[in-house]
Amino acid sequence: MSSITLSNLSKRFGAVDVIKGVDIAIEEGEFAVFVGPSGCGKSTLLRMIAGLEPISGGAFHLDGELMNDVSPDKRGIAMVFQSYALYPHMTVAENIGFSLDLKGIPKEEIRRRVGEVSEKLQLEAYLDRKPQALSGGQRQRVAIGRAIIKQPRVILFDEPLSNLDASLRVQMRAELQQLHRTTGATIVYVTHDQVEAMTLADRIVVLSGGQVMQADHPISLYKEPDNLFVGQFIGSPKMNAFPARVAAVENGAARIRTDDGWEVALGGFRSLNPGDRVSLGIRPEDLSLAGTGERADITVRAILSERLGMETYLSFETSGESAIARVAGDHRIDTGETVPLSINLDACHLFDTAGQAIRRGQI
Numbered sequence: 001m002s003s004i005t006l007s008n009l010s011k012r013f014g015a016v017d018v019i020k021g022v023d024i025a026i027e028e029g030e031f032a033v034f035v036g037p038s039g040c041g042k043s044t045l046l047r048m049i050a051g052l053e054p055i056s057g058g059a060f061h062l063d064g065e066l067m068n069d070v071s072p073d074k075r076g077i078a079m080v081f082q083s084y085a086l087y088p089h090m091t092v093a094e095n096i097g098f099s100l101d102l103k104g105i106p107k108e109e110i111r112r113r114v115g116e117v118s119e120k121l122q123l124e125a126y127l128d129r130k131p132q133a134l135s136g137g138q139r140q141r142v143a144i145g146r147a148i149i150k151q152p153r154v155i156l157f158d159e160p161l162s163n164l165d166a167s168l169r170v171q172m173r174a175e176l177q178q179l180h181r182t183t184g185a186t187i188v189y190v191t192h193d194q195v196e197a198m199t200l201a202d203r204i205v206v207l208s209g210g211q212v213m214q215a216d217h218p219i220s221l222y223k224e225p226d227n228l229f230v231g232q233f234i235g236s237p238k239m240n241a242f243p244a245r246v247a248a249v250e251n252g253a254a255r256i257r258t259d260d261g262w263e264v265a266l267g268g269f270r271s272l273n274p275g276d277r278v279s280l281g282i283r284p285e286d287l288s289l290a291g292t293g294e295r296a297d298i299t300v301r302a303i304l305s306e307r308l309g310m311e312t313y314l315s316f317e318t319s320g321e322s323a324i325a326r327v328a329g330d331h332r333i334d335t336g337e338t339v340p341l342s343i344n345l346d347a348c349h350l351f352d353t354a355g356q357a358i359r360r361g362q363i
């Protein structure tokens with residue numbers, strides 16, 4: 001259990017800046033999840049925390065202690081890799097106990113701790129097997145066992161579940177939550193999976209191009225993204241964004257007119273002026289089919305509909321942008337069909353021309 005503070009942290013590979021002044025404070029016992037596009041620097045950040053990659057600039061403190069030049073084995077940090085990196089010639093028990101063996105801890109003590117860890121991870125039945133005789137999920141658990149047996153202050157996970165099938169992921173997700181509760185360890189976890197990020201994280205850190213775009217509670221990121229990048233990165237399918245301008249501001253409501261001429265009236269946006277260019281952000285789930293006799297906010301022409309059973313994704317185009325409505329229930333919608341949609345106006349987002357969020361009630 002330890003707090004991690006990254007202050008103006010940077011990393012350069014030759015002439016290339018990969019991490020560009022990152023400030024993140026992770027509290028003791030927190031489950032922090034890093035997300036961001038491929039190549040944005042997630043693995044590099046983890047490797048810098050683990051001590052596998054030298055820090056080019058800035059500071060990394062663990063419980064207030066400067067770690068920049070502390071060797072990896074003295075940091076009390078364990079890392080679980082996507083590839084598991086198990087020793088193929090060792091049994092499960094030997095893999096899990098290896099780091100204790102290296103430290104010269106007595107065999108009896110190692111056996112006891114391997115027993116404890118394997119019980120926690122439900123690996124008791126496999127202790128004598130070699131990794132190649134294990135399923136992906138079991139191998140993943142061995143990799144986790146190898147990390148937690150050291151009783152680390154911090155556990156780093158780099159996309160640990162990405163090699164597993166969907167049902168095993170759901171199971172391992174629950175097990176990771178359990179592990180976090182029982183060990184109380186501070187966890188930093190990298191994933192590309194939206195559901196993992198939303199459900200596991202106390203806080204999600206969204207990265208882009210080696211910089212933090214926003215760090216917040218998952219639901220806060222979803223509901224109040226600081227910028228269009230975060231708005232579109234969190235949520236799947238991603239938030240639609242339509243080029244628009246402010247047509248009028250009257251009685252505390254802004255009339256937003258998209259480039260295709262349809263309008264929405266949004267309450268609370270007092271700081272806007274008529275003529276301002278904005279992006280109107282509407283999540284696919286905030287668009288619904290307008291029932292008969294119900295007022296439609298927008299009428300669109302279907303390009304494609306994807307029937308998933310419990311919901312239907314409807315693709316359309318407006319104001320030069322392709323967009324998706326995620327409507328509840330199963331609907332057969334033909335290509336070219338005209339579809340009236342309602343918009344959840346309270347959930348609409350506005351962004352300025354630089355992509356920064358304009359908040360309701362902001363003066």
Ligand SMILES: Nc1ncnc2c1ncn2[C@@H]1O[C@H](COP(=O)(O)OP(=O)(O)OP(=O)(O)O)[C@@H](O)[C@H]1O
Nearest residue numbers: 013014016018036037038039040041042043044045
């Ligand atoms: N040893 C290295 N030398 C030069 N460039 C590197 C090195 N390691 C990583 N990079 C570059 O640093 C950037 C960040 O890489 P990193 O592996 O941290 O990305 P990532 O966010 O983990 O991506 P992914 O989601 O694909 O795993 C990339 O552009 C990568 O090419």
Ligand SMILES: [Mg+2]
Nearest residue numbers: 042043044158
């Ligand atoms: Mg990576």
